[in-house]
Amino acid sequence: MLLSASKVFGRIKPVIGVNTDPERSQGHLCLPVRYTQCFAEALQKLHRGEFRWLWRQRIRISLEGAGIKTHPVDLHEQQLSLQQHIIAHRSTAQPASCSPVNCEPQLLPVRALNEVFVGESLSSRLRYHSHKQSLKFSLHRASYYEISIDDGPWEKHKNSGLNMCTGTGSKAWSYNINRLACQEVEDLLSIAKQKGNVDLTINRELVEQVTDHYNQSLIFCPEEPKIFFSIREPIVNRVFTSSQHRGFTSKMCVRSRCWDACMVVDGGTSFEFNDGAIATLTVDEEDALCTVVLED
Numbered sequence: 001m002l003l004s005a006s007k008v009f010g011r012i013k014p015v016i017g018v019n020t021d022p023e024r025s026q027g028h029l030c031l032p033v034r035y036t037q038c039f040a041e042a043l044q045k046l047h048r049g050e051f052r053w054l055w056r057q058r059i060r061i062s063l064e065g066a067g068i069k070t071h072p073v074d075l076h077e078q079q080l081s082l083q084q085h086i087i088a089h090r091s092t093a094q095p096a097s098c099s100p101v102n103c104e105p106q107l108l109p110v111r112a113l114n115e116v117f118v119g120e121s122l123s124s125r126l127r128y129h130s131h132k133q134s135l136k137f138s139l140h141r142a143s144y145y146e147i148s149i150d151d152g153p154w155e156k157h158k159n160s161g162l163n164m165c166t167g168t169g170s171k172a173w174s175y176n177i178n179r180l181a182c183q184e185v186e187d188l189l190s191i192a193k194q195k196g197n198v199d200l201t202i203n204r205e206l207v208e209q210v211t212d213h214y215n216q217s218l219i220f221c222p223e224e225p226k227i228f229f230s231i232r233e234p235i236v237n238r239v240f241t242s243s244q245h246r247g248f249t250s251k252m253c254v255r256s257r258c259w260d261a262c263m264v265v266d267g268g269t270s271f272e273f274n275d276g277a278i279a280t281l282t283v284d285e286e287d288a289l290c291t292v293v294l295e296d
Contacts, residue, residue, distance in 0.1 A: 005266075014292060017030035018042075019031070056168045062280045068106070068276075072265075111289075114165060114173070118145065118256075143161050144158050149244065157240060159234040159235055159242070162254065163177060177232060189206070228247070256279075
């Protein structure tokens, strides 16, 4: 579904997904699972107009700066072997071949239906020991960039990556990255009760209600024209800040300070995103994807 949607621009042509592998795929973007076995019934309902339209908002991305490359890499067709990963790690990262600074932003030839992820290409550093013929993992490589939220001041960030999702992708991304467990909520309520001298009866029902209310706030309607950003494992010290770890925005600007980073759209298309490149992410209702909702 994501691959098909990436080929469609604008809000005129409808895209309808059918879950062909319900045993292994939840199929959130597809018709209900029962229509997999009785697709003829689905076609009849569509023909009779027994459905409602759903315009899923998508994220558009503009790139500017020195050395940017707007040619995408299709990750569905790219898979490095172990030896290639080792060579990539051993090779000293070189800055991208710099072209003159692009004064005009260049709009990327894709729209993100689910999410955009920004981070270092090799999230883990690989160490290869030839005498033992073994591969070991060490600490992950942190991503360094600057961000501006809704044209606000730039902040220096260092973390495990930045995720920006739509309402369509919020069930998978903003929810799973930021959701809290009942144990964490219970601990926070206990601290609030103790430190604030609050007369609060903490029981299982209250904890579950607060937990569910917070977690549900991380999910929003696919038709809402906004972006939810999530900063993963932020490092905060004298140099790096993180005034907001998550939240909604209508415009996100990211300036890369990475050496070997990528910007991945919907988990399938990657763009180089190294030092000097600036990405601006917005939502334009003209980019919305036309889909249908067919009830069971």
